[in-house]
Amino acid sequence: MTTLHAQTQQHLRRIVEQIERLEDEKKALTDDIKDKYAEAKSTGFDAKALRKIISMRKQDTDTRTQEQAIIDVYMHALGMTPMEKVWSEAAE
Amino acid sequence: MTTLHAQTQQHLRRIVEQIERLEDEKKALTDDIKDKYAEAKSTGFDAKALRKIISMRKQDTDTRTQEQAIIDVYMHALGMTPMEKVWSEAAE
Amino acid sequence: MTTLHAQTQQHLRRIVEQIERLEDEKKALTDDIKDKYAEAKSTGFDAKALRKIISMRKQDTDTRTQEQAIIDVYMHALGMTPMEKVWSEAAE
Amino acid sequence: MTTLHAQTQQHLRRIVEQIERLEDEKKALTDDIKDKYAEAKSTGFDAKALRKIISMRKQDTDTRTQEQAIIDVYMHALGMTPMEKVWSEAAE
DNA sequence: CACTGGAAAATGCCGC
């Protein structure tokens, strides 16, 4: 069985620690979000509806981003180069 | 370590076989789909654009399905019962 | 905007239909598999363990062994015990 | 259609803003973690093995052992090679 | 052959 050099081993430990630290922070935020929903619910809001609203707002943003991707794909499919693309946008 | 009764063991084997068989069939279909895209590409179609189109068509369907889900959630949030829901739909 | 020739357009439609049909069949199989797991569970089997088993069976032994060797080295470097090591694969 | 009181409406907006802010922070952390893995990979570590290690470290040993016991029984019933065997080959 | 994006699988959570 192979063994890592002392230095590499040390490096590995640092990486693992860093990632685990970041994941802890991430989990804390996940919990905070959960708390917010619970709080909202206890104030009389419907948590599920709230989630739906927030997810819709996010999708709106994502959609806008993706719309350009679709346009790019179709333009490519029609043989238009990025250069023409710039022009067609400028001409609108 | 525990051992399964002969009958249970047999049952387990059957289940595993069945699932693996279904997964094989599923994989075959996945390959068929891949072939279709390759075929389309070789006929001059842009595969990526094709995928986009099909994914959009699927999303349209999903959206319609989800729209009702959203309505349900909001109706619930507003305290409307399923019974009222039926009525509101009938009244459109 | 470019327009497809009638014939090409027809061809495109056929392709889209075929792919969507294949995807429907694929989805049906996915549902069948889900049913099998549910059925197994209701007969007393542990669905999660079942999934793990099936996933293991479809893995190439050599690949798995190689990957485990790397994990082994990392675990050793981090001072993790053999006991944890033995169960690692199953615990995913 | 029901309308929210001005005050309630204001409250709703605050909640949505807070949640969206938390989700932004969470996403930033997700990206940081991804970066860490990429960095580790570019230093010569096996990212997949790294992920597995970290996932193992965060699991409860008792739970893991129990689940493995079930898998063990199933493997035996199916005539699969016990994990220990694989490990003795890969280790040392 | 490494990277990226998209599909599939696994996990965890919420409601009954």
Next chain:
DNA sequence: GCGGCATTTTCCAGTG
């Protein structure tokens, strides 16, 4: 406590 659902994570094909 279980089933359904949403999120997260993993995997894999396609691309440069």
